[in-house]
Amino acid sequence: xxxxxxxxxxxxxxxxxxxxxxxxxxxxxxxxxxxxxxxxxxxxxxxxxxxxxxxxxxxxxxxxxxxxxxxxxxxxxxxxxxxxxxxxxxxxxxxxxxxxxxxxxxxxxxxxxxxxxxxxxxxxxxxxxxxxxxxxxxxxxxxxxxxxx
Numbered sequence: 001x002x003x004x005x006x007x008x009x010x011x012x013x014x015x016x017x018x019x020x021x022x023x024x025x026x027x028x029x030x031x032x033x034x035x036x037x038x039x040x041x042x043x044x045x046x047x048x049x050x051x052x053x054x055x056x057x058x059x060x061x062x063x064x065x066x067x068x069x070x071x072x073x074x075x076x077x078x079x080x081x082x083x084x085x086x087x088x089x090x091x092x093x094x095x096x097x098x099x100x101x102x103x104x105x106x107x108x109x110x111x112x113x114x115x116x117x118x119x120x121x122x123x124x125x126x127x128x129x130x131x132x133x134x135x136x137x138x139x140x141x142x143x144x145x146x147x148x149x
Contacts, residue, residue, distance in 0.1 A: 008053060030054050038088035047091060055083040078140075 005020040021041075026033050031054060038050040058079050063072055089097075 004055070012051075027056070030056070035086075035088065039090075042088050042090045047089075049087050049089040051085065051087055053083070053085045055081075057081050 003022050005022050009016075009018050009020060021037060023030065023033055023037070034052050034054055038052045041050045042048050056079070058075070059081050061072065062076060063069065065073055092099075
């Protein structure tokens with residue numbers, strides 16, 4: 001059965017010979033994995049452009065509350081569906097390609113806090129939204145560490 005990669009290539013009108021790579025069950029780790037893979041593909045194939053599409057569909061795990069499945073309820077509260085796409089390449093054609101962002105010596109800062117502010121108190125203009133909150137946190141990592149073998 002063709003996967004989502006085949007369907008997406010078809011929807012975009014790409015040739016059936018286009019090379020596709022599917023990475024499954026990566027969770028929050030997927031972003032790093034796919035970007036590393038895309039970088040390797042772009043750098044090792046002169047002039048290549050790699051379309052990266054990530055999608056996490058957690059709604060398929062939705063279930064009603066149950067005392068026997070509190071972990072499912074916690075997972076549904078912490079995580080949700082989401083998708084993103086980016087094109088990765090090397091050797092840019094500067095006549096038509098412009099980066100949307102660049103690395104600098106002053107990277108974005110990450111602040112870990114226990115009390116996450118409500119979006120309404122942080123954003124006065126939704127068009128200038130430049131922050132993201134990950135619903136997970138140290139408690140998840142501490143629990144994994146405490147229960148690891």
